[in-house]
Amino acid sequence: MALENHPMWRLPKHHLDHDDAHDHVHWVELFYDLIHVVIIFLLGNFLSDHLTVNGFLAFAGLFIAVWFAWADSSVFNSLYVSTDVKHRLIMSCQIVTAMVMAASIPHVLDKGWMYFALAYAANRMITAYLYHRTNRLGVEATVLSRTVSRNFFILAIVFAISAFLPEPFNFLLFGLAIVSIQLLYMLPKVGVLECKRFLPRLGHMSERFALLLLIVVGEGFFKLVITLSEKGVYKVTPEVLFNFMFGGIAVFVHCWIYFDFVGNGKPKNQEKWTLVNWWLAHLFLMLSAVMVGVALAGEVKVGFWDPYPLKYGAIGCIGLASYLLCLLWIQFNIEERIAHRFATAKVRIFGVVLALATLLVLPYVPALVGNLLWGTALISQIAIPVTRAYLTFSKEE
Known part of the structure; x- marks a missing residue:
């Protein structure tokens, strides 16, 4: 050779x-x-x-x-x-x-x-x-x-x-x-x-975005685990352990809603502003994901009945709202998927509104209530589309 x-x-x-x-x-x-x-x-x-x-x-x-x-x-x-x-x-x-x-x-x-x-x-x-x-x-x-x-x-x-x-x-x-x-x-x-030759391999860039998203969202696991290990897992109450596990599930769901609805998605066309929107939406999506990851460290700092640490709660609520808006932004600029029939703009806006509403009440309610509201905003983003898809496909069958 x-x-x-x-x-x-x-x-x-x-x-x-x-x-x-x-x-x-x-x-x-x-x-x-x-x-x-x-x-x-x-x-x-x-x-x-x-x-x-x-x-x-x-x-x-x-x-x-x-x-x-x-x-x-x-x-x-x-x-x-x-x-x-x-x-x-x-x-x-x-x-x-x-x-x-x-x-x-x-x-x-x-x-x-x-x-x-x-x-x-x-x-x-x-x-x-x-x-x-x-x-x-x-x-x-x-x-x-x-x-x-x-x-x-x-x-x-x-x-x-x-x-x-x-x-x-x-x-x-x-x-x-x-x-x-x-x-x-x-x-x-x-x-x-x-320049006409400035056309990256879109599938390659989609894969790079997806791999970096895993790294960025995974930072939330680092925060949770290290924060708990520093406190001592044997020292905390069952309430803190429950919050800790809730945080882990939240990190997982962030990945789930990305990969089901936009992950590895190629831009719907090669027009300049489609590529620019796809590019910038991923930047702000990942910035939002880091905010949420940092906020989840607050889960290990509080039990059920005290208010969630306000500074952590603020970046967590704003980060989640921004993350969902960026998902919608990407969704508008990539090729159509079957999943887009069910993860509509209304579903995303519901999550955004609930996340911001959580921020307003966070200082006045126990952390258990704050987690319930914030968790509903997040988990609805997978629960509603999956339920709709199941009912739709069951009828078509």
């Missing part, structure tokens, strides 16, 4: 030029996702330690930045089938940058900022190099890879500069650069989405 025919030495190739490109995620990409288990956990810890408006805004900004770094790398791997030795070595360097970003998160608002910003800049520079490499090798004959490489290279320099600026200018410059990345994708005429 010639070297160029073996995956270890085959040059990157745009999937449209590939004879047998498939949508399955390569193990190198899965390994890159692995570090994001730690990043999401540390982001959740950051939010737990900063349950204020400013703390939430800082958490949201960090999450969005990390998510875009992950997503931009995923888009490259979706556009260009890359499995050769050099690509693997480059990805190993990108994994190291993500490790430094993760380690910086607990102290990112003070002495950790420089390390986070420089690691982020290096991460963006590596993505720029991945595109530059396809251009240099002649893999991409259009302006696509050259344009994206230039954009990321310039923004990597901006991110690096933000590492050395005083507050609040460091955060402002970093935030502007994050916004600029998305504008350079989406702006009419000059945005990369205008």
Whole structure:
């Protein structure tokens, strides 16, 4: 076998030029996702330690930045089938940058900022190099890879500069650069989405979204288990154990409603704004999932009869409402499924309204009542569609 025919030495190739490109995620990409288990956990810890408006805004900004770094790398791997030795070595360097970003998160608002910003800049520079490499090798004959490489290279320099600026200018410059990345994708005429070759493997990206969603939602399990283990499982009351198990079921149901109704779903068409909506809806869905995961740690901090911890309850109720709205947002932008007949907008809005109503009464009712209301908002999202589907299909039979 010639070297160029073996995956270890085959040059990157745009999937449209590939004879047998498939949508399955390569193990190198899965390994890159692995570090994001730690990043999401540390982001959740950051939010737990900063349950204020400013703390939430800082958490949201960090999450969005990390998510875009992950997503931009995923888009490259979706556009260009890359499995050769050099690509693997480059990805190993990108994994190291993500490790430094993760380690910086607990102290990112003070002495950790420089390390986070420089690691982020290096991460963006590596993505720029991945595109530059396809251009240099002649893999991409259009302006696509050259344009994206230039954009990321310039923004990597901006991110690096933000590492050395005083507050609040460091955060402002970093935030502007994050916004600029998305504008350079989406702006009419000059945005990369205008390029016909900028068409990732949609099935591949759907699978990447689904895998990251499992990581993000799974953070709720981390929070629950670690919080209980630190308290001592043998020390808590049966009420706390019940709340703990309820929290575990809630995490499971979050995954259930995602995978049954939108998981691995491809966009309904290849129009620019359909792709943009699909992309942004997944970003805010995962941000909401982390909020819920952090809120569930409150289950181990209270019994049945005391009010649920208000700060945890607030992010849990808002997070659930946002999660359901994002599910609906994705549902509108993907191919039609049979399940969509039963998971209608009315079902989602019912859950959203009940979640927000729970937030209003949370300080005045026992945690048992709060959990009942919040749990109804969540579990209705699977119970109503499944019941409707069973009755409908039974009659058709």
